[in-house]
Amino acid sequence: MSSPTTGSQHLETGAPLAPQTKIKTVMTACMLAIFLAMLDAQIIATALPRIVGDLGGLDVFAWVTTAYIITSSVTTPVYGKLGDLFGRKKVFVIAIVLFLIGSAASGAAQSMEQLIVFRVVQGLGAGGLFVSVLAIIGELFSPREGAKYFNLFGIVFAAAALAGPAIGGLLTDLLSWHWVFLINLPIGIVVLALIATSLHLPPKSRQSHIDYAGFGTLSLAIVSLTLLASWGGVKYDWISPQILGLGAAAVVLAVLFVAAERRAPEPVIPLHLFRDSTFTISVVVSLVAGVVFLGAVNFLALYVQVVTGASPTMSGVVLLPMMFGLVASSVVSGRVITQTGRYKWYPVLSMATGIGGALLFSTMDTGTPRAVVIAYMLLFGIAAGLNMQVLTMAAQNTAPRDDIGAVHATVSFSRQLGSTLGISVFAALFYNRLTEELGKRVPAGALHGVDHNALSSHEVLDRLAAPVRDAVERAYAAALTPVFLAAVPVLLVGLAVALRMRNLPLRSWDHHGGGDEAAREHPAAEH
Template sequence: MSAPGAAGMSRRELYTLFGALMLTMLLASLDQTIVGTALPTIVGDLDGMDDYTWVVTAYLIATTASVPLYGKLSDLYGRRPVILTAIVIFLVASALAGLAQNMLQLVIFRGLQGLGGGGLITLAFTVVSDVVSPRDRGRYQGFFGAVFGISSVAGPVLGGWLAEVDWRWIFYINLPLGFAAMIAVNQILRRHHFPTRPHRIDWLGAACLVPAVVSLLLAVTWGGNDYAWSSPQIVGLFTAAGVLTAAFVLTETRAKEPILPLRMFKQGTFALASVIALIFGVGMFSGIVYIPLFFQMVRGYSPTESGLLMLPMMCGMVLTSVSSGFVISRLGRYKWFLVAGSIVITSGLWLFTNLHVETPLWLSSAYLLVLGIGMGMFMQPLVLAMQNIVKLEDLGAGTSTNNFARSLGGAVGTAVLGAVMTARLDDELGANLPGAVAQLTPEEAAAFGASDLSAVMESPTVVAHLPDPVREVVQQAFTDGLDRVFLVAACIAAVTVVLTLFMPNLTLRSTQASLEDDPDAKAAEIKAETSP
């Protein structure tokens, strides 16, 4: 079996396809960030304060759980029908979310959006890997990293602006862009044959995997917030996740067409890259979630303004993602970009442990630039490492494994670091807030006592209007809590530095031939993995 290369397409077709794939990735990644700043407006319009977090959580859970399924389905049925199905699901759900009349409807349609979004991201990487050899893939996939950087900044800003116009356009805006991407992908891929093979869907594996992921994500989402970590609900969810995961692994060893072929993990490079992707998600993505919190809760900026303040990170990420992609394609090797990227990411997270209430804006911007540079250097080489090693028949499953591990790590890490920050906040506020309240006038103390402290924890507007002694304590508590978060995140990211040093320094293949079918490449891999 052979896959088409870039030579099978005209330059115009390749660039058109690549642009359409970037657009589909932008839609999916933007929807992870665009809703957050508009949530207060949406909640006020639909009167659903009790369910507001589920607007984000439903999308995250559905996206993470569906990623491995899309990878395997595209290996069996071909890329074009599966990616078109994902786009259709995403667009239908976007239209329904825009028409939602209550919070329950919106949460359900956001979950449906996530089912489509999980396919958009992983299949975009996979389709590029079908038409471009690993050696040349870096220069194209580097732009995908730029898409993630743009969405991380554009999402909050665009969401805040559309919330002031009409929040329903947050979802409607996907329709014209999605239709354009769907037409381009369909027109180009239909003219090029992507081989498939006789297939049998692993229904039992899917029945174990999806509820296992959902149980784990619900446990880390609810734990410490809706329920205590030791509560029967959380313990039960973790137990269910463990049992279902064990059942999934057992099922995959017996399935003829497993969703996640365990044979891929026999390759040392693939197994190591999967672990790195998981830890990368825990340390890096979860750390980034809390940077806007510093700008909002400590410095008093609005969500939209905090999104704009993330621009240095986006610029660093776009710059190094694109440039490193071209350099990797020229050199044909990726290991030392992973090592350097992990070092820079760890350094950037450690720099954020030095934040304080009076930190100059230019200094925090410099920290963001460092973090963005590391992210751009790291993300795409990791995908290339996994794609370079797997068989062509497992290319979709291998690519989706990287995205799945990274998303799962980010979801779990965000919850874990959230617990770290909450514990620190409780300690700081418990120790210092009573003394601050004692300094207030009777009128100020009465007004503060009537306020809802949970609202203080969620709204930068409330923090900005607190009496001076109380505001200073709250801001310092958040600063100390965030310092602890970034310290833990930096320690986790440091693990990736060690792991990337053990990555073999393989040469990216210049053809689409499978590594397993290329004796010279296989021998080089064995030599690289066994050499000191």
């Protein structure tokens, strides 16, 4: 019988799980950690144009986000496996501390190069935040019981998404962009205190084997792939030795990674999980969602601030409808899934709606009314929210309990990897097209003495003559069109894959720690 303070059985033995664990306090800390991580992801979007204006480096501005996502992507599966081996609490605390150190350093950055380096440190911690929270929920509760906490997760995630752009704009306007990082510190300290005093999980007894070969080859493969996506067609020609070399390195390292995982006693990503079609589909659709829904936000902020002339604060307000759509669809879908235990059609609808949103974004130019832009963003936000919680729940539902951390880590990793690749590819498309458009639209010599990398700054734009500023705004709008068009084929792939997902009921553990065997064996699967 469950202890009232736990609300769950231990997944291995069926015994009450750590009676001293205070579920409400732990869930509060977990939700604050999610708020922390999501706030940081959204708050920087409206600050980036000001950061570029202050520090320069428009050609590398995407690396402020990309460097963060690369390191968080690489470390996500590692955190999941370390949590399986050494316990969630230790790993969670380490992740929070690293995240806070990186946040403090980023807030003190004095150059674009410093900021990118400090974002790497921040990303090293961020990789463990989402996966630790998801794994803790997965360890404390059965999939069916945990669905309500995933719903709460979605509400907090959405609340941070709603608050992020507006807070980022306000902090940037009223104080400085440095505070979009420094705001993490008080929240993180509260999370540390709550976790240290309230989370008590059973000790891990599994023999530990760190998969150094897997971690190393995976890290290098991701870096090679990201550099290829960022530099191809921009810094180097696609057929240049540098790009071809990076492509070859990524392929070789991927092959070596798979070979390492097959031999490793405790692989970073257990390959046997991919025998389950639900898990594989969840990973692929998460990758697509990361490419499109996370990769597009920074470019929407550029459109709102540069093309429509909105201030950072106002751009946060303009982005609110997109976040509201994300909130509504995430919360509603989570509640319905909790009641019905079925989830298939939400990622399908997410991909289909996203296609419509991306096509509408590609039509935006300097003459598009702001109200129309807001409507497009609302639709895109709805699409993003429909897949936010579903894929993790689906993957957990059919996965072995011993691999719960690796399951959450791999799904989160795929979304973050998609975000890394999406931002890199979109930035390459944007910057390459922007150079062409500025050359065609801006009169020769009109930007003499003006740093092209600082054109996203209102201070720089305000000093330009009206015709020149209009030409710059049109160039930005034209450069953003291929970014949104490129998202369409990616979403079509996601739609095709999501349609193959089986519609299985979420399972529940019995009183002896066993699962719902009917759900596990899939006899009631619907297609």
